[in-house]
Amino acid sequence: MNLTDPTLFCDRAWLGGEWIAASGAAIDVTDPADGRVIARVPSLDGGAIERAIAAADAARADWAARPAKERGALLRKWHDLILANADDLARILTAEQGKPLAEAKGEIVANAAYLEWFAEEAKRVYGEVIPAPAADRRVIVLKQPVGVCAAITPWNFPNGMITRKAGPALAAGCPIIVKPASQTPLSALALAVLADRAGIPGGVFQVVTGKASMIGGIFCKSPKLAKISFTGSTEVGRWLIRESAEGIKKLSLELGGNAPFLVFEDADLDAAVEGAMIAKFRNSGQTCVCANRIYVHESIAEEFARRLGRAADALRVGRGDQPGTEQGPLIDMAAVEKIEAHLQDALDRGARLVAGGGRHALGGTWFQPTVLSGVSPDALLAREETFAPLAAIIPFRSEAEAIDMANASEFGLAAYFYSRDLARVFRVAERLESGMVGINTGLIANEAAPFGGVKQSGLGREGSRHGIEEYVEMKYLCMAGL
Numbered sequence: 001m002n003l004t005d006p007t008l009f010c011d012r013a014w015l016g017g018e019w020i021a022a023s024g025a026a027i028d029v030t031d032p033a034d035g036r037v038i039a040r041v042p043s044l045d046g047g048a049i050e051r052a053i054a055a056a057d058a059a060r061a062d063w064a065a066r067p068a069k070e071r072g073a074l075l076r077k078w079h080d081l082i083l084a085n086a087d088d089l090a091r092i093l094t095a096e097q098g099k100p101l102a103e104a105k106g107e108i109v110a111n112a113a114y115l116e117w118f119a120e121e122a123k124r125v126y127g128e129v130i131p132a133p134a135a136d137r138r139v140i141v142l143k144q145p146v147g148v149c150a151a152i153t154p155w156n157f158p159n160g161m162i163t164r165k166a167g168p169a170l171a172a173g174c175p176i177i178v179k180p181a182s183q184t185p186l187s188a189l190a191l192a193v194l195a196d197r198a199g200i201p202g203g204v205f206q207v208v209t210g211k212a213s214m215i216g217g218i219f220c221k222s223p224k225l226a227k228i229s230f231t232g233s234t235e236v237g238r239w240l241i242r243e244s245a246e247g248i249k250k251l252s253l254e255l256g257g258n259a260p261f262l263v264f265e266d267a268d269l270d271a272a273v274e275g276a277m278i279a280k281f282r283n284s285g286q287t288c289v290c291a292n293r294i295y296v297h298e299s300i301a302e303e304f305a306r307r308l309g310r311a312a313d314a315l316r317v318g319r320g321d322q323p324g325t326e327q328g329p330l331i332d333m334a335a336v337e338k339i340e341a342h343l344q345d346a347l348d349r350g351a352r353l354v355a356g357g358g359r360h361a362l363g364g365t366w367f368q369p370t371v372l373s374g375v376s377p378d379a380l381l382a383r384e385e386t387f388a389p390l391a392a393i394i395p396f397r398s399e400a401e402a403i404d405m406a407n408a409s410e411f412g413l414a415a416y417f418y419s420r421d422l423a424r425v426f427r428v429a430e431r432l433e434s435g436m437v438g439i440n441t442g443l444i445a446n447e448a449a450p451f452g453g454v455k456q457s458g459l460g461r462e463g464s465r466h467g468i469e470e471y472v473e474m475k476y477l478c479m480a481g482l
């Protein structure tokens, strides 16, 4: 990997301030570009997970009692170390996840910004003094950390999904235990090396690796653990709700999406194509906010398809660590099989192939950036998240029809639309059923904005001043006889 600092490549779990090497059961970490095993990380047993929770619980009071400014300073130091080591972190990320190096570095830098943001927000967790209904009373609201938290994170953003959760948790005064995806634990462990270097206590930020259902089960049942923040599939999100029901855990869930992308007849077509390329093909189509259903007004649908197809054909497909690569491999063969099923279903229902259309000549899990036009609104891909580089163009006749089709989904994470008509911009933005709407842009996430969904796309928000509220409880003090 040619790391400037080889100590960032770490294959041990970070538990209570100790590095735990694999002894017995282990998880192979592979490079999706060639299937080569690049590391083996421990598959911890239940006892180790309980020890991590105990270590977090032991660290809880001291961490919560530290002045917010001090917690913020440590977060800031961690942020600075991440930026200083961004090139190495990007190499590790690309090796285990496959995305192009430039995108990997983009993920790291853009999401380190959440640490910087919450380092500042730590100082602004304000309580309230509320005018009381009686003269002898005072109503005061304190905001206090919820307690020990766990984060379960996915493989598509192995670095960013951790800083987005750890930033607000640590800022609010909560220790956090991270269970990264088994396919991409090395980015999480590199972050732990830097957290330790920044001076964040061992029990306050931990990374455990192992069997997901076992670890998730312990998180859900432990009375010492107050909250779980999860990003991943809706299926696992539902499972976490069920498993944690007994102990009434707090949950933040960032689940599946099925983003509609609407292009109206008054749109700037070049801008819409550029936005669709980002919203569809970033991370090879493996983001939860990826455009999955592209609805284009029938008067411009063919022209839009032609331009999008040309742009998709021009994408440079290759290994993420090769200069100039714009599209890396998919994470695994299951992802390849899913895109094939969605593609075949759309073709069977009459769609026309504009670009790509199958596995890439590179073999493995590479897939050609693919564009379809004339897709039926009933196609499988209109109902299920494809999570792969398949852009499906579905023509529409009227604004009302476009909005109805966009909202005909149980998901509601992101939506996008392109229009230059100001009245339409407000009308459509207000009617779309999603937590986030990109208007004349295909890129919406940033640390200052509340990221999250409605309907079955999840619960809670990450980023912005609202993000830290997920990690604090209100306590109301009722003062009488004054």
Ligand SMILES: NC(=O)C1=CN([C@@H]2O[C@H](COP(=O)(O)OP(=O)(O)OC[C@H]3O[C@@H](n4cnc5c(N)ncnc54)[C@H](OP(=O)(O)O)[C@@H]3O)[C@@H](O)[C@H]2O)C=CC1
Pocket: 152, 153, 154, 155, 156, 179, 180, 181, 182, 183, 210, 211, 212, 213, 214, 215, 216, 217, 231, 232, 233, 234, 236, 237, 239, 254, 255, 256, 257, 287, 288, 385, 386, 387
């Ligand atoms: N919202 C988003 O950003 C994401 C959405 N997805 C969607 O989900 C689909 C499937 O992807 P997949 O990776 O399987 O997603 P999962 O939801 O299975 O995985 C996400 C995380 O949850 C963990 N996990 C899996 N099962 C459990 C469990 N029972 N209890 C606790 N944690 C668990 C995984 O661990 P482990 O890796 O060890 O199994 C991983 O850390 C994708 O095709 C996509 O549609 C996927 C990833 C991110």
Ligand SMILES: O=C(O)[C@H](O)CS(=O)(=O)O
Pocket: 156, 157, 231, 286, 287, 288, 289, 290, 445
């Ligand atoms: O897949 C996700 O979780 C997000 O889409 C990542 S991003 O859009 O915020 O970069």
